[in-house]
Amino acid sequence: MSILHRTRRNAPIIPPAHTATADPVSSGEARPESAPRAVSATRTSTVWASVWAVAIILIAVIVFILQNTRSVQVSFLGMHGALPLAVGLLIAMVAGAVVTLVLGTARITQLRRLARRRR
Template identity: 50%
Template sequence: MPVQPASHSTPARSRQPLEPTVRAPRPSEPTRASGTRTSAAWFGICVGVLVLAALVVFMVQNTGPVAVSFLGMTGTAPLALTLLIAGLGVGIVVLVFASLRIGQLRRRSASGHPTGARR
């Protein structure tokens, strides 16, 4: 039982237990649902479709031939095709390095080291 100051003390027999005050529930504010993997995948697909549409428009508008030289080979090809091939090459390089990094992080995580720790 909590200690009360002497000036407000009353005999123990006349004390009544305090009733807990019940507050009316506040109206809950609408909360934003947390993102799921499915919603992230759907967003990624939508962005991908928009990028693909822009790429198609770019390819249709840039069909003129350009001179291409690569590793001693020369030739002509449509501008859109050469840029598409270059973009795919960059994407492959990024995928390789990202896969290596993910593998490194998984090995580090499996060995018990914190992800952020450096060796």
């Protein structure tokens, strides 16, 4: 049950006025709605939930960086250097995300072209 439909704990429970002993279908009356409609999600509520999720993820990233400050040696394509472990892992994560996004975008574009040709 959603927050909007909860009642106070000490409030008296009053039965709805539309309850009757006779079957409303057989007597020709319209059947009332039995359950309240769910509140649909809005763009604002979606953005609000997204902001909270991003904030929690960023807090986790900050904790990760603070716990992994030890410097490590890195070699990549002939380049050598030292950087904190957390920074190296975050760079690897971002590079992996970029490769995934590029390949996913190429596949989506391919499927859209195919769908457009079939129309």
